[in-house]
Amino acid sequence: xxxxxxxxxxxxxxxxxxxxxxxxxxxxxxxxxxxxxxxxxxxxxxxxxxxxxxxxxxxxxxxxxxxxxxxxxxxxxxxxxxxxxxxxxxxxxxxxxxxxxxxxxxxxxxxxxxxxxxxxxxxxxxxxxxxxxxxxxxxxxxxxxxxxxxxxxxxxxxxxxxxxxxxxxxxxxxxxxxxxxxxxxxxxxxxxxxxxxxxxxxxxxxxxxxxxxxxxxxxxxxxxxxxxxxxxxxxxxxxxxxxxxxxxxxxxxxxxxxxxxxxxxxxxxxxxxxxxxxxxxxxxxxxxxxxxxxxxxxxxxxxxxxxxxxxxxxxxxxxxxxxxxxxxxxxxxxxxxxxxxxxxxxxxxxxxxxxxxxxxxxxxxxxxxxxxxxxxxxxxxxxxxxxxxxxxxxxxxxxxxxxxxxxxxxxxxxxxxxxxxxxxxxxxxxxxxxxxx
Amino acid sequence: xxxxxxxxxxxxxxxxxxxxxxxxxxxxxxxxxxxxxxxxxxxxxxxxxxxxxxxxxxxxxx
Numbered sequence: 001x002x003x004x005x006x007x008x009x010x011x012x013x014x015x016x017x018x019x020x021x022x023x024x025x026x027x028x029x030x031x032x033x034x035x036x037x038x039x040x041x042x043x044x045x046x047x048x049x050x051x052x053x054x055x056x057x058x059x060x061x062x063x064x065x066x067x068x069x070x071x072x073x074x075x076x077x078x079x080x081x082x083x084x085x086x087x088x089x090x091x092x093x094x095x096x097x098x099x100x101x102x103x104x105x106x107x108x109x110x111x112x113x114x115x116x117x118x119x120x121x122x123x124x125x126x127x128x129x130x131x132x133x134x135x136x137x138x139x140x141x142x143x144x145x146x147x148x149x150x151x152x153x154x155x156x157x158x159x160x161x162x163x164x165x166x167x168x169x170x171x172x173x174x175x176x177x178x179x180x181x182x183x184x185x186x187x188x189x190x191x192x193x194x195x196x197x198x199x200x201x202x203x204x205x206x207x208x209x210x211x212x213x214x215x216x217x218x219x220x221x222x223x224x225x226x227x228x229x230x231x232x233x234x235x236x237x238x239x240x241x242x243x244x245x246x247x248x249x250x251x252x253x254x255x256x257x258x259x260x261x262x263x264x265x266x267x268x269x270x271x272x273x274x275x276x277x278x279x280x281x282x283x284x285x286x287x288x289x290x291x292x293x294x295x296x297x298x299x300x301x302x303x304x305x306x307x308x309x310x311x312x313x314x315x316x317x318x319x320x321x322x323x324x325x326x327x328x329x330x331x332x333x334x335x336x337x338x339x340x341x342x343x344x345x346x347x348x349x350x351x352x353x354x355x356x357x358x359x360x361x362x363x364x365x366x367x368x369x370x371x372x373x374x375x376x377x378x379x380x381x382x383x384x385x386x387x388x389x390x391x392x393x394x395x396x397x398x399x400x401x402x403x404x405x406x407x408x409x410x411x412x413x414x415x416x417x418x419x420x421x422x423x424x425x426x427x428x429x430x431x432x433x434x435x436x437x
Numbered sequence: 438x439x440x441x442x443x444x445x446x447x448x449x450x451x452x453x454x455x456x457x458x459x460x461x462x463x464x465x466x467x468x469x470x471x472x473x474x475x476x477x478x479x480x481x482x483x484x485x486x487x488x489x490x491x492x493x494x495x496x497x498x499x
Contacts (some may be wrong), residue, residue, distance in 0.1 A: 127438035143478040234441075243439050245448040252452065256459055292462030307487045314473050320471040351464035361482050363490065383462060393455045400444045 014039060017046050021358070022069070024080045025102050029162040033081075040159060040167045051171040058158050060084045060213055063113065063213070066161045070211035072120070077101035077109055079211070081161035098411035100163060111207065112199065116205050117227060119184060119199035127250045128178075128185060130309060138422075139178040141198070146178030146185040149225050149419045154188075177225055184226035190347055201226050209241050223414040228356035231408035233328075239400045249390060254384045260285075261294065265380040271306055271366050272373040278363035283315060286355050286382055293353045294384040295360075297346045299376035301329050306374050307365040312350060315357045321350055327376070349384060 006159075010023040019036035023029055029043040033053055041048040062082040070076045081100030086093050096114035103109075110121040123205065128141035139147035154175045159167050178185040182201035187194055201224070204217025220227075264284045286293065296387065297308065305328030311320040328342040416422075469488050478485045 093485055135458070175494055184465055231454050233490060241444055241448065245452065248452055249455075252456060252459075280482045290461060290466050296477055309487045311471065311474070311478075312484060313478065313480075316473045318472065318476070320474045320485075321468045322471055322487050322489055323466060323468045326488070349462070349464040352462050352470060360478065361478060361487075363482070363485075386459065386464065386472060388465075389455055389458055389463075390449075396451055397448055400441075400447065430474055437486060 003032075012041075012048060014041065015051075016050055018040075022067075023162055024078060025162050025164065028102060028108070028164045029080075029104070030165050031167045032162040032390055033159040034166065038363075040169075042166065043162065051166055052327060054156075054158055054169050058084075060097070060160075062097070062099065063162060063217075064111070064207070068211045068213070071100075071111060072101065072103075072210060073106075075103050075106050077106075078101045081113075081162075081163045082159065083156055083163075083167070084158040085154050085156050087154050089152060095157060100161065110197070110199075111202075113207075115222060116204055116218045117224035118202045118204055120202050121186070121197045121199035124196045124198050128187075135143075137354070139187075141185055141196075144180050144183070146180045146183070149177045149179045151176045151420060156256070179226045180231075181226045182228040199226065201228060204297075222418070224410060225415065225418065229408055229416070230403055230416075231411055233334065234402050235356075235401075235408045238404045242397060242401045243252065245424045246394075249393060249397070253385070253390050261381040261384040262292075263379065263381050265360070265378065267363075268375065268377040269362075270375045271364050271375050273370055276360060276364050276366060278309075280313075281360040281362065281378070283357055283359045284380065285357055286353060288355055288383065290352050290354045291383040292348060292349045292351055292377075292386070294349045294381045295325075296375055296379040296381070297325060297327055298379070299327050299329075299344050299374055301327055301344055301374045301376070303330050303332070304367045304374065306370075306376070307368065308376075309363040309365070311361040312353070314361055314372045315359065316358070320361075321353070323350065346375055347400045349386065391433050395415070 012021040012023055013019070013020055014034040014037060016035060016039040017037035019034055021032055021041070023032055023043060031040050032043045038054040040053070041050045042051050062079070064079045064082075066079050066082060069076050071077075079099050080102045083098050084095055085098060087097035093300045094114075096112055099111040099113075101109040101111060108123075111119055112119045117250075124141065126141070128139040131140050131145065133145055133147060139146045139148070152175055154173050156167065156169065156171050174189045176187045176189070184199040184201075186197050186199065190195070204220065207213070208215075208217045211244070262267055264286060265281060265382045269283050289329065293312070295310065299306070305326060306414075307326045309322075309324045311322050313320045325346050325348055327344065327346045328338070329344045330342055331340040333336070333339070360378070360380070360415065362378070474485065
């Protein structure tokens, strides 16, 4: 840990209003702002000539008071400068705050704040490479690709403290932001130069703890450009868990479908108008554990219907399970096109039938206008897998990952809504917006 | 994975329920039950009264 260096404070007096001014940035300081009259003074000039003046009506109180010190990266830094800057987009002004942090051995760092979102920023020496990704401008730096987010012209609205450059009220800079959450790469271009900086998203809680600020940090509002998505990692891992469940589900289905269900009865009958007396099938044995019994009806019915009232009677206990099924099938040609409706077959599963000796009592009904007999076959199978249950289970297993994915997409959509690319592109970006996390 | 303990519990319970439903042969079919069916039904099927009788007697057709 680096011990806190003694800070040499140079006492000055504002030539404009006479107020006392402190200078902490040694020879790095190029301009000092008077907290009383908001005149910005040339620190390099022995007479402290006035460089510029900011409108007195705009007074912004820094959340980190100048002179506050905190440990950043194991070294003490002191807040020595503060400015509010803003951009205008579609006639609306968006302002953010920048704090200049200084360590005599390590130099300068910046903390920026917008709507409760904080970034710790340092200047970069190497020049990022300008590339394109997905047809959009991007920048490569340190092996990572940063996607262009926004370009705007920023002005300086208010300053306090001291700065290593000459601050002027009329300063304008084109600011281009490229993001790879949680980092943001920014280029500030003036007529003379382009300066690149790399910011990393930090929480307000971190800032408050680092600088031992009283109270609690303001809650961040909205989604910031390089704010890490809380759903990105969750989205990846929830799909991993889903894949495990999917494997288990497929394995269960494979085991279940491996054994063909046992056929316990197959009987064919013919229905004819006037011959619709109830009948019983031959007795059959259902073995094994309590399980389902599938009753399948196959027929040659055409442009008619028939109705079968069933009772599955347990010969031992005298218990009967009642149910009924209708089979209807219509077909024809209309306007040169063939149509069909209904089905000649039907299938139903009787739930949880205990083992025992059974027979089926069948009472058939036939459409009153039926002109020809209907032949049908009853096929009974024991312990038949229910594919629908597996489909329902799959859908229910999909709910959590789909929900997390939707939340992640909504987060990305909100992020990109604030960019130069608006909502439409933002939504498109949501699908790959977390590649850099 | 630990962040999804709730999902793990939910999915495991769901698969366990599916396995149990398959083992016991659950079905969505709505049936009714009649007890003490006389043995005479075997010889006289017309004597049995099902709650579903008449359900198909709805005039319809093309």
